[in-house]
Amino acid sequence: MNRYAVIGAGPSGLAAARALRKQGIDVEGFEASHDVGGLWDITNPRSSMYESAHLISSRTTTEFAEYPMDSDVDYPSHRVLHDYFRSYAEKFALSELFRFDTRVTRLEPHEGGWNLTAVDEEGEQTRWYSGVILANGTLADPNTPTFTGEFAGEILHTHFYKKAAQLDGKRVLIIGAGNSGCDIAVDAVHHAASVDMSVRRGYYFVPRYLFGRPSDTLNQGRPLPRRLKQAVDSRVLKAFTGDPVRFGFPKPDYRIYESHPIVNTMVLGHLGQGDLRIRADIDRFDGHTVHFRDGSSGEYDLILLATGYSLGYPFVDREHLSWHGASPRLFLNIFPAAFNGLYVMGMVEASGLGWQGRYEQAELLASYLAAVENDPARAESFRTRVTSTPWPDLTGGYRYLALDRMSYYVNKDAYRGAVRAERESLDAA
Structure with a gap:
């Protein structure tokens, strides 16, 4: 059986682990901090959170559909949200999949998969995985401009x-x-x-x-x-x-x-x-x-x-993610066209997409990886479609500003529609 690594235990990493586990796919996670929650854990050294931070989208449009928040507050604070992710991880037994206080330092292609090198308190170790899901977040590397x-x-x-x-x-x-x-x-x-x-x-x-x-x-x-x-x-x-x-x-x-x-x-x-x-x-x-x-x-x-963040996956060479300008060019912001065993979760921004939209990303990826495992012809059909037909327009007709931070911005309705259509096609094949 193939084994996959998930880098990051924030919302996207947890969504990926949950969706893959539902499909019976073997998962091992890596998290540089000591707990789940990603940036929503203010004690995480890489967190961009501050004491007064709250959601800017409302609770019901943001939460995971299968696990509503135990709150009646419309715009919860970061503390409520960190507790929510802890509870989500406990409910679906996700924390046990992750190695905490373990920082991934290098990914290298090897024998049809990837060697993942990580460092913890015991030192450096390298393990081999069939594929790796990058969910280490988009708001951790500050963009610091220069001035005269x-x-x-x-x-x-x-x-x-x-x-x-x-x-x-x-x-x-x-x-x-x-x-x-x-x-x-x-x-x-x-x-x-x-x-x-x-x-x-x-x-x-x-x-x-x-x-x-x-x-x-x-x-x-x-x-x-x-x-x-x-x-x-x-x-x-x-x-x-x-x-x-x-x-x-x-x-x-x-x-x-x-x-x-x-x-x-x-x-x-x-x-x-x-x-x-x-x-x-x-x-x-x-x-x-x-x-x-x-x-x-x-x-x-x-x-x-307040100059935003630069997208970064520093542990893997850019050529493996088809970088184009300020971000990788991926099918539905998930799949490199090379289908080289790397996948990205959470590299998507849209007003109103919420964590459910990111979970739908994870469901599509899980459906594809399940096909790789159980129905190679169906997986090959998906790869052929991705590499031989035009990719869907994810803008919804909006003319987004040509800024680095907008390079992976999508329209939520166009995006979720495209992701759902691909998953239905995969599952029906």
């Missing part, structure tokens, strides 16, 4: 931000206004001496509640055509949140949903109260002075880089 000049204060990526006390009494500049940047800005107004945000483009702000319900629960199961959804939602947002341009943000140079929206309207309230300011893009640093591209400047003690 030298800053005399502290520069810290938000990856290393854990609690608001780090901001006490400081003049803070946050560079970037993604969801984490806006969350931390809200923390900062209660602790910092002053708070500014430097932004280079405009954003769309989505309130957590619309018409008394979590906003992402509206229209569930009835996706509107792209143009209609963009037109309707733009008007609804303008009615509820107003125009962010009046608070100092640039006007977006793209349409709504062509980049990930900001699920935080509290930051707009603080802007309206004068608790923080929007500044232009950075020109250069000069001691404690930051000069902006509009000719203005400000004095700061701490710069927080």
